[in-house]
Amino acid sequence: MLPGIKLFDLSGRAAIITGGSKGLGSAMAEGLASAGADLLLISRNQEEVEATAARIQSDYGNRTIGMQADVTNADQVAAMTDRAMTEFGKIDILINNAGINTRGPIDGLTLEEFQEVQNVNVTGPWLCTKAVVPHMKQAKYGRIVNLASTLGLVGMANRTPYTSSKGAVVQMTRALGIELCEFGITCNAICPGPFLTPMNEPFAETEEIKKFIVGAVAMNRWARMEEIQGAAIFLSSDASSYMTGSMVTVDGGWTAR
Numbered sequence: 001m002l003p004g005i006k007l008f009d010l011s012g013r014a015a016i017i018t019g020g021s022k023g024l025g026s027a028m029a030e031g032l033a034s035a036g037a038d039l040l041l042i043s044r045n046q047e048e049v050e051a052t053a054a055r056i057q058s059d060y061g062n063r064t065i066g067m068q069a070d071v072t073n074a075d076q077v078a079a080m081t082d083r084a085m086t087e088f089g090k091i092d093i094l095i096n097n098a099g100i101n102t103r104g105p106i107d108g109l110t111l112e113e114f115q116e117v118q119n120v121n122v123t124g125p126w127l128c129t130k131a132v133v134p135h136m137k138q139a140k141y142g143r144i145v146n147l148a149s150t151l152g153l154v155g156m157a158n159r160t161p162y163t164s165s166k167g168a169v170v171q172m173t174r175a176l177g178i179e180l181c182e183f184g185i186t187c188n189a190i191c192p193g194p195f196l197t198p199m200n201e202p203f204a205e206t207e208e209i210k211k212f213i214v215g216a217v218a219m220n221r222w223a224r225m226e227e228i229q230g231a232a233i234f235l236s237s238d239a240s241s242y243m244t245g246s247m248v249t250v251d252g253g254w255t256a257r
């Protein structure tokens with residue numbers, strides 16, 4: 001192994017995770033904390049994100065800070081970046097995880113509902129990346145990990161806002177992967193399959209989702225929350241140094257079919 005390269009070891013690294021208060025964001029926060037990273041978790045819900053940060057810091061002994069910020073608000077994103085620089089002096093890793101999913105047939109959705117999903121899922125990661133990149137360029141190092149989705153790769157009925165936004169995240173990841181690699185910064189995406197997070201819980205018992213889990217997912221089951229952590233640690237670490245603009249599917253074999 002090359003001197004100074006730390007495969008899967010994130011000790012001494014500082015990461016921002018958006019949407020880090022619950023769901024996949026908090027699962028990935030635990031994964032990165034277990035690999036040694038210090039964390040700034042962002043969410044719109046201050047109480048929730050502070051509670052998650054306190055729990056992770058106490059369980060893993062790293063530094064974990066929770067902060068309220070909306071990824072669609074440029075001033076709040078600037079405050080997020082400033083806070084990370086003040087607390088850690090650098091930003092090694094950005095995980096663009098915050099996202100929303102509004103479902104329904106196209107003729108039952110409003111323009112505002114469509115635009116809100118694009119705003120959070122596409123403008124959010126773009127704004128957060130734009131804010132951290134100058135610091136990463138200066139350090140000549142960075143790992144940007146976007147949470148796309150299998151629904152950025154394949155279609156699903158009644159998901160036009162979400163599939164459109166995740167297709168855009170896939171393409172943004174490819175463009176940034178190419179644009180940033182000359183500065184020592186990689187940008188890759190995870191495309192998760194179905195995880196039983198607060199985003200999906202209200203739909204878990206619907207016939208549509210039950211049929212989908214059995215019919216589309218080769219492993220015939222929901223993912224366990226910790227099953228997102230390997231890909232998140234890998235793409236945040238030196239182990240993925242020759243990857244940029246890549247999609248890593250964690251989908252129980254859904255898109256292999």
Ligand SMILES: NC(=O)c1ccc[n+]([C@@H]2O[C@H](COP(=O)([O-])OP(=O)(O)OC[C@H]3O[C@@H](n4cnc5c(N)ncnc54)[C@H](O)[C@@H]3O)[C@@H](O)[C@H]2O)c1
Binds near residue numbers: 044
């Ligand atoms: N759950 C799945 O099966 C699944 C599958 C594929 C992709 N994803 C993607 O993974 C990511 C996380 O999904 P999840 O299921 O954990 O969702 P979730 O709803 O359980 O959690 C989303 C998090 O994002 C935060 N958030 C939402 N809008 C925000 C905003 N404007 N600013 C700041 N924070 C905001 C919420 O506060 C929360 O912390 C999303 O991008 C989602 O699209 C999820």
Ligand SMILES: O=C(O)[C@H](O)[C@@H](O)[C@H](O)[C@H](O)CO
Binds near residue numbers: 150191199203
């Ligand atoms: O109800 C839904 O819209 C789906 O269940 C999604 O949330 C998927 O689980 C996920 O996006 C897979 O890529």
